[in-house]
Amino acid sequence: MSVTTVQAETSQCLFEFLHMEIVSQLQQEAGPDKKGEVQQRLESLGHRVGESLVERTSRDHPRFKNELDAVVFMCKQFWVTAFNKNIDNLKTNHQDTYVLHDNAFRLLQHLSEGNQYREEAQTYLSFACGLLTGALSNVGIKCQVTAEVTKMPACTFQVKVLL
Amino acid sequence: MAAVCVAVISKQNFPLYLRSVNPQNEADLQFQYLVHASIDVVEEKVSTLGTPKAGQDPREHYLGLLYPSEQYKVYGYATNTRVKFILVVENTTSQSRDTEMKMLFKNLHVAYADMLCNPFYTPGQKITSRTFNNAVSSIFQMSKGFTSKE
Amino acid sequence: MSRQGRPQDTRKVSGELFSLTYGALVAQLVRDYEKDEEVNQQLDKMGYNIGVRLIEDFFARSQQGRCHDFAQAADVLTKVGFKMFLGVVPTVANWSAKGDEFSLILDQNPLVDFVELPETHQGLLYSNIICGVIRGALEMVQLEVKVWFVQDQLRGSDSTEIRVKFLKKLEDAVPAGED
Numbered sequence: 001m002s003v004t005t006v007q008a009e010t011s012q013c014l015f016e017f018l019h020m021e022i023v024s025q026l027q028q029e030a031g032p033d034k035k036g037e038v039q040q041r042l043e044s045l046g047h048r049v050g051e052s053l054v055e056r057t058s059r060d061h062p063r064f065k066n067e068l069d070a071v072v073f074m075c076k077q078f079w080v081t082a083f084n085k086n087i088d089n090l091k092t093n094h095q096d097t098y099v100l101h102d103n104a105f106r107l108l109q110h111l112s113e114g115n116q117y118r119e120e121a122q123t124y125l126s127f128a129c130g131l132l133t134g135a136l137s138n139v140g141i142k143c144q145v146t147a148e149v150t151k152m153p154a155c156t157f158q159v160k161v162l163l
Numbered sequence: 164m165a166a167v168c169v170a171v172i173s174k175q176n177f178p179l180y181l182r183s184v185n186p187q188n189e190a191d192l193q194f195q196y197l198v199h200a201s202i203d204v205v206e207e208k209v210s211t212l213g214t215p216k217a218g219q220d221p222r223e224h225y226l227g228l229l230y231p232s233e234q235y236k237v238y239g240y241a242t243n244t245r246v247k248f249i250l251v252v253e254n255t256t257s258q259s260r261d262t263e264m265k266m267l268f269k270n271l272h273v274a275y276a277d278m279l280c281n282p283f284y285t286p287g288q289k290i291t292s293r294t295f296n297n298a299v300s301s302i303f304q305m306s307k308g309f310t311s312k313e
Numbered sequence: 314m315s316r317q318g319r320p321q322d323t324r325k326v327s328g329e330l331f332s333l334t335y336g337a338l339v340a341q342l343v344r345d346y347e348k349d350e351e352v353n354q355q356l357d358k359m360g361y362n363i364g365v366r367l368i369e370d371f372f373a374r375s376q377q378g379r380c381h382d383f384a385q386a387a388d389v390l391t392k393v394g395f396k397m398f399l400g401v402v403p404t405v406a407n408w409s410a411k412g413d414e415f416s417l418i419l420d421q422n423p424l425v426d427f428v429e430l431p432e433t434h435q436g437l438l439y440s441n442i443i444c445g446v447i448r449g450a451l452e453m454v455q456l457e458v459k460v461w462f463v464q465d466q467l468r469g470s471d472s473t474e475i476r477v478k479f480l481k482k483l484e485d486a487v488p489a490g491e492d
Contacts (some may be wrong), residue, residue, distance in 0.1 A: 007328075007400060013370055014398050015331040017363045022338060025359060033207045045341060049333045052280045056242040056329065059276050062222035063212070070243075082330050127334075138286075140174065203321035280329075282336030283343075283434075292429055 008084050011108060023123060026068060033080055035119075039126040046130020049138075054135035057081045069137050071098050071159070082128075098159040100132075101150075108153035121149045125157075132157060164260050166252050166267065166306035168194040169299050171275060174245035176202050180290040184303045197237055198249050205231040205239045205247050224272070225265050230302050233261065239267040247274065250304065263309045274298035276309060328400065332424055339439060349436035356438070360445020361452075368450040371397065379454070383479050386456060387415050390447065399423050416463065419473040422423075430467055438462050444475060455483040 022045070026038045064070040075087035079102075089101035107124045111117055125147035132145045142162045149155045151163050171180040183194050205226060212221040226239040231254060240248040250264065250270050278284060278295045342352045371377070375393050380386040387405045395417075396402050403417040424440045439445075444460040451458050457480040464470035 010374070010397055011328040011331055014328075014367075015334060017367055017370075018331060018334055018338075020366075021359050022334075025355075041341075045334065045337045048282070048286075048337045048340075049330070051286055052333050053329060055242075055244055055276045055279045059272055061243060063224060063241075064243055065221070089353070123323050160181050214335060278429050280333060280336070280338040281429050282333075283429065283431050294427075 012084055016107065017108065019127060020110075020123075022127075027123075029151050035123060039123055040128035043130035045131070046051065046127040046132075047134035048130075049127075050136075051129040051138045053131070054078060054081060054138050058139065064139065067141060067161070068092070070136070070141060074132065074135055075100055082131060096161040096163075098161075100157040100159065101154070102157070103154045105153050105155045106154025108149065108155060111152065118152075121152065122147075125149070125155055129157065132159060164252050164255055164263065164309045166250050166303055168198065168249075168251035169271065169302060170198045170237075170249040170251075171271075171290060172198075172202055172247040172249065175287070176206070176247075177289070179246075180295070180299075182296075182299055189233065194251055197232065197235065197251055201229045201237045201239060201249050202247065204237075205241060205249075208239065209241050225268055227264075238268075239245070239263050240272070240309060242272060242275075248272065248275070254261075260309065263306070267306055270298065270302055270305070328423055332426060335424055335442065336428060342433060343437065349434055349438075351440045353436075353438045356441035357445040357448075360442035361446075361449035363442070364446035364449020364451075365453050367398070367446060367451045383412065383456070386451065386454070387430040387477070390451075391417060393471075394450070398437070407476075413479040416478055417477065419475070422466070422473055425467050428467060435468055435478075438465065439467050440465070440473070447475070447477060451477075452483065455484050457481050 007052050023038070023042065026041050030037045054074075058064075058073065061073065061077065064073065071092075072090065079085065080089050083102075083106045085102075085104070085106070088103040091099045091101075105125070105128070107128065108121055111124065117121045129145040129147050133143060136143050136145075136159065138156050144160045145157055146160075146163060147155055147157045166184065168181070170178055170182075173179050178195075178198065181195060181198060183191055208229070209228045224240050224242055226241055229237045229239045229249075231237070234254055235251050237256045238250045238252065239301045240250075242248075248268055250267060252260075252264075252270075274295050278290060278292045279286065281292060284290075284292065339352070339356070342355055343349075343379055346352050346355065371394060377393060379387055380389055382447060390432060391403050391405055400423060401421050403419045405415050406418050407416040408414070422440060424443070428439060430437060430439065441462065444462065447460045448458055459478045459480055461476055463474040463476050466473045
């Protein structure tokens with residue numbers, strides 16, 4: 001591995017530790033059965049980060065031709081900056097929905113695989129949902145993002161564009 | 164071709180930042196007027212990008228000269244995140260200064276993107292960052308350097 | 314369009330998610346808590362929890378052996394630990410006469426790259442998580458320490474200085490995580 005890749009991997013690792021601790025603190029503060037609240041707070045954190053991150057990542061990128069162009073950017077350059085890898089698959093109904101598929105979502109990689117942890121894993125997708133809503137809203141695409149674990153550590157993010 | 168006013172306009176089209184090189188009451192009002200008037204021109208330019216009507220590469224952020232007035236020329240730049248930058252410069256030459264303007268806008272864009280990364284800045288608020296102010300001061304300085312080349 | 318990057322560029326880019334997330338966290342805590350001191354404590358606590366886990370990752374990546382003494386720990390902490398995770402090597406300085414206290418002087422702190430503290434929060438120790446991480450990590454190698462900020466460039470000082478004081482050697486038992 002080159003020096004820069006090693007550094008990138010290590011930074012990712014640092015982020016994962018930070019994220020894990022944030023989730024843990026939020027869960028402790030909220031108490032039991034307050035999963036929705038925790039997820040909302042994670043989304044809101046992610047949203048602010050997404051706004052900043054897209055501003056920097058798109059700075060030298062040519063103007064987006066259209067909405068699809070912007071979403072493709074999120075799947076490639078933006079996701080790479082955030083998680084050191086691309087989104088693996090993008091589908092769209094060419095109306096108002098995009099489905100982003102990540103085969104090996106970083107924040108799920110260290111979680112246990114059994115089905116009983118799927119619910120817990122859901123919380124680990126909230127921050128990334130916020131990243132996407134923040135980034136997309138900052139380029140003028142207001143949307144709602146929901147995420148789902150398909151088969152650990154793969155997941156999908158469904159982006160519904162709001163009018 | 165010294166820059167005399169720098170403005171940053173939010174995606175909702177209100178000014179987040181407006182600064183003249185020499186803050187004096189009269190000139191200030193005039194720049195405010197110029198900047199406000201130019202927002203409409205920016206909107207129009209952005210909406211016609213990619214059509215035959217547009218005069219430039221739709222992939223570029225730089226929008227070129229928005230309109231000249233007697234004393235000043237107003238240039239525009241629109242980012243992917245719908246933020247607009249306006250630069251007002253002295254109308255001292257009829258020569259095109261696109262290269263220099265692009266450089267100034269690029270610096271402004273870098274400064275803005277960095278400023279947004281300050282976690283204590285809430286997007287949509289007026290910009291009060293010291294670092295950003297310093298970057299704008301450098302832009303005023305840099306543009307003076309262009310004038311001396313004429 | 315791919316990013317043209319010098320090695321520094323790529324490092325900055327890849328560390329961005331971490332520092333932006335940390336920033337968003339601090340800003341949120343500042344809104345949640347009334348006093349800066351409370352935020353500082355929360356950051357220290359979170360740092361501790363991260364430190365006790367991070368040390369495992371550190372050993373896995375660095376293949377470092379056990380440190381024989383406090384001075385060696387200081388060396389490894391800066392030249393290996395800080396370098397690995399933050400990409401900077403603080404200077405170790407201002408050793409106490411007894412050899413039980415030293416300072417880490419940071420010329421650069423990647424956590425604060427774009428940060429400007431608001432006027433109303435000058436008591437905030439923005440990077441206090443670092444103190445907690447050091448404390449947590451060293452505890453896992455049986456060194457109980459006290460770690461605190463002496464100076465912070467973000468608050469107008471000339472340099473950023475963190476002080477580490479050795480308190481005692483711990484028995485080989487797993488400490489309970491801080492809640």
